[in-house]
Amino acid sequence: MTDTAETFRRVPLPARPPRLIATDLDGTLLHDDKSVSERTVAALAAAEEAGVEVFFVTGRPARWMDVVSDHVHGHGLAICANGAAVVDLHRGGHLVEVRELTREAAVAVVTALREVAPGVTFAVERTSGITYEPAYPPFSDDPGVAVAPVGKLLGADAAHAGQPVLKLLAHHADLDPDAFLQLARRAAGDFGQFTRSSPSALLEVSGRGVSKASTLARCCAERGIAPEEVVAFGDMPNDLEMLTWAGTSYAMANAHPAVTAATTYATLSNQADGVATVIEGLLTLS
Structure with a gap:
């Protein structure tokens, strides 16, 4: 991991560590070639080991989650299709919840x-x-x-x-x-x-009322996690509701202007492992 002082210089951090990290995939966690860097893999594992839950929250359908299925720890759940499905990646994308469009x-x-x-x-x-x-x-x-x-x-x-x-x-x-x-x-x-x-x-x-935010809020409520205990990452308009719901939010350096305007902070681009940079810093907080 990078030096802690360097992380603080490059990206601002909240006052307290979160209980849950919610991250988009494409343009956010993934590199442009759809890979997950070794640094990001290590950061995700360290977060889970420290007791911080990680949720992948994406517009992708469950069948396109193979890019991160090996990096899900703990509960193994992911929110797919912009909140329309909660899937268990430990069970091959088994649908746990569906919120359909009639x-x-x-x-x-x-x-x-x-x-x-x-x-x-x-x-x-x-x-x-x-x-x-x-x-x-x-x-x-x-x-x-x-x-x-x-x-x-x-x-x-x-x-x-x-x-x-x-x-x-x-x-x-x-x-x-x-x-x-x-x-x-x-x-x-x-x-x-x-x-x-x-x-x-x-x-x-x-469907009406179905978004990344509304489904994430339901999942957090089931765990007794409040919005202010969530840190979220995203880059595009489909992330906006989630980013404004979370207590702390980060726009990627490559984000849509509306996302940059709506978030608490900004981090480095997806290509520069902006999510991992923040997670490394979060794990130094007490």
């Missing part, structure tokens, strides 16, 4: 966005996997998935209709990402929770 709400979102953003295309993320429309950008991590118009994907007779919808994804090839988010919230905010984590105009839609 079919009716998803259809209402599709209808509203078609009206205000012609050219929008959709994908449907269920507990069983993802399906998407023919014009939607394909996922290289999910080859061979079902492709069909979104009306069919959300139909009562769809192949996986019995599996809950975790989130709806809406992509637009031409709109500015932040402008698309604001447009969608105005047009369809009554039907779902809208956010984004991609540099492109790709929106993620969960």
